[in-house]
Amino acid sequence: MKILELSGGTRGLRETILDLANDYGPDTSFVERTFFDEFAERSYPAVLPIFEDHVRGTETLPMAEYYAKIGIEYVPAVNTGEQVTAFGLQLGLDGTNLAIIGRDEIAASCGLEVGDHLIGFNGMEVTLQTVQQAFAGLGTLGAGEEFTIKVRRSGEERELTCAKRLVDRIERHIFRVDPDATPEQVALRRAWMKNF
Numbered sequence: 001m002k003i004l005e006l007s008g009g010t011r012g013l014r015e016t017i018l019d020l021a022n023d024y025g026p027d028t029s030f031v032e033r034t035f036f037d038e039f040a041e042r043s044y045p046a047v048l049p050i051f052e053d054h055v056r057g058t059e060t061l062p063m064a065e066y067y068a069k070i071g072i073e074y075v076p077a078v079n080t081g082e083q084v085t086a087f088g089l090q091l092g093l094d095g096t097n098l099a100i101i102g103r104d105e106i107a108a109s110c111g112l113e114v115g116d117h118l119i120g121f122n123g124m125e126v127t128l129q130t131v132q133q134a135f136a137g138l139g140t141l142g143a144g145e146e147f148t149i150k151v152r153r154s155g156e157e158r159e160l161t162c163a164k165r166l167v168d169r170i171e172r173h174i175f176r177v178d179p180d181a182t183p184e185q186v187a188l189r190r191a192w193m194k195n196f
Contacts, residue, residue, distance in 0.1 A: 001066045001192060006044045009191030016043045070189035071181025075174040085143045085164040091118065091131070098131060100151070110162035113153065120150030120159070138164075 004012045019042045024030055030038060036051040053059040067074040089112070090102030097117040100107075118126050121134040141147060143166045150159045178185070 001069055001188075002047055002050060003043045004188055004191050005069055006046060009188050011043070012191065067175065068178075069185065070192050071178045071185030072189065073176045073178050075176075076172065078171045078174060080169045080171055082169040083166045084169045085141070086167045087138065087162065087164040096128075097152075098126060098128065106165050106167075107162065110149075111158070111160045112149065112151065112162070116151035116153050118149070119152050119157065120148070122147050126150075 003016060016039065020030070020038070036048060036055070039051070040046075040048045054061050063076070064074045086104065087106050088102075088104030089100055089107050091098050092101035093099065094115075094117065098119075100112055100114055100116045100118060103112050103114065118131075120126055122137065124130065124134045126134045138147065141164055144163050146161050146163045148159050148161055150157060152158075181189070
């Protein structure tokens with residue numbers, strides 16, 4: 001978007017990448033250490049701080065600022081005012097075991113820990129083959145309805161009693177076209193859409 005903005009919509013990321021592809025071709029690789037400088041030479045020096053801050057660095061991209069340039073409002077999160085039941089677990093593999101790799105505060109409050117091996121749900125053994133079947137009923141439970149989760153932690157089995165809770169439903173990453181966008185923002189948006 002920065003390249004499009006600086007070029008007045010006549011040049012974007014695609015053109016810069018095509019220039020690099022033409023210069024290097026399929027058999028020659030670029031020098032990683034100097035790539036950002038080369039990229040800036042083929043586009044604009046003003047893109048270097050973006051690389052420094054958001055690629056080499058850890059600063060979050062200023063999404064709202066960039067989308068505003070093309071007349072689109074970006075909102076990271078909005079509380080809808082609705083209440084939904086929640087209980088969040090992220091599962092992954094630890095060798096051949098199902099393991100908890102992430103959990104929300106509701107799951108944490110009943111004693112589940114990241115790294116626990118999941119072995120049972122409501123009296124049913126949980127394996128890779130049965131995990132979907134075992135957890136199918138979780139979606140039908142209401143707030144406050146209890147269920148049990150059996151885990152293995154440090155070689156010891158534990159059965160924990162948990163319950164879903166009511167939480168505010170949050171919508172994330174909302175994009176809205178600004179009806180009052182300026183002609184310049186609209187023109188830049190059109191150029192951006194062509195540049196995919």
